[in-house]
Amino acid sequence: MNFLTQIDNLALIALLLVSGAALFLPTLSTLIGGKGLSPTEATIWINRRKAHVLDLRPEAAYKAGRLPxxxxxxxxxxxxxxxxxxxxxxxxxxxxxxxGAHSRKAINEVKKLGFEEIGTLDGGVQAWKQAALPLVKQ
Structure with missing residues (x-):
């Protein structure tokens, strides 16, 4: 019976460690690689926090429709x-x-330039369109 109790305790400790890691990984990812922003969060950053929006797409895609x-x-x-x-x-x-894939790769380069807070639009312009948010066209 004592041996079974020890196995149960080890299983509980393992479960605790795995669940703790699962909770911490998104925070670690944000600290290392910038913050992934939903279209709503990006809108808040742009409107309330005066965030700079940098579009990394080809010029033709940019002209077809970009974030304000x-x-x-x-x-x-x-x-x-x-x-x-x-x-x-x-x-x-x-x-x-x-x-959203290319912008994640650019985070470290922007950090090197002295910007402390950098976010990427999760899902990119496709997510912006799906959220029915406006695009500026040239």
Whole structure:
């Protein structure tokens, strides 16, 4: 009976460790790789926090429809493009691409430029469209 109690205790401890890790991983991911933003959260950052919106898509996609206030940035030359825009580093940055995959890759490059708070639009412009939010067209 004593041996079974020890196994039960080990199982409970393992469950505790696994569930604790599962709860902590999203926080760790945010600290390491920036914050993933829903379209609603991105709207709040843009409107209330005056976030800079940087669009990493090709120019044709940008012209077909972009988030309000978005600036077109060449993902291959992010540092130079951001320096040229002379953005205020006190404001957060929202990185946008078509699906969210490319903007996640650009987070570290933007962090190196001194921006403390960086978010990516989860699901990219596709998620923005699905949320029926407006796009600016040229």
């Amino acid at each position: 206030g978005a600036k077109l940035i060449n993902p291959a030359d992010i540092s130079a493009a951001i320096e040229k825009l002379k953005l205020d580093r006190k404001h957060p940055v929202v990185l946008v691409c078509e699906t």
